Amino acid sequence: MKTFTSFVVDDIFEARQLLINEIKNNHKELDIIGEASSVVEAAKFLKTNKPDILFLDIMLGDGTGFDILEII
Numbered sequence: 785m786k787t788f789t790s791f792v793v794d795d796i797f798e799a800r801q802l803l804i805n806e807i808k809n810n811h812k813e814l815d816i817i818g819e820a821s822s823v824v825e826a827a828k829f830l831k832t833n834k835p836d837i838l839f840l841d842i843m844l845g846d847g848t849g850f851d852i853l854e855i856i
Contacts, residue, residue, distance in 0.1 A: 785813055788836040792819045793826045793852060795844045803839060823847035827855045 790807065794800040800819055807814050817835055820826035823846045830852070840849030 794841040
């Protein structure tokens with residue numbers, strides 16, 4: 785089975801952990817390589833890491849998930 789790398793961004797810790805747990809329990813083909821709680825944190829990580837899939841919250845404390853897409 786092919787695996788894909790993924791990255792999760794959500795500013796609400798509980799929501800982020802819930803999504804990560806759901807992915808780990810139900811999608812063995814996805815390997816979570818990182819997580820972030822802000823646009824800045826995500827941008828720093830994504831400068832050097834290139835996951836196959838991004839799980840982005842729309843509204844973050846310092847911007848939006850679309851801001852992250854524009855940065856990368």
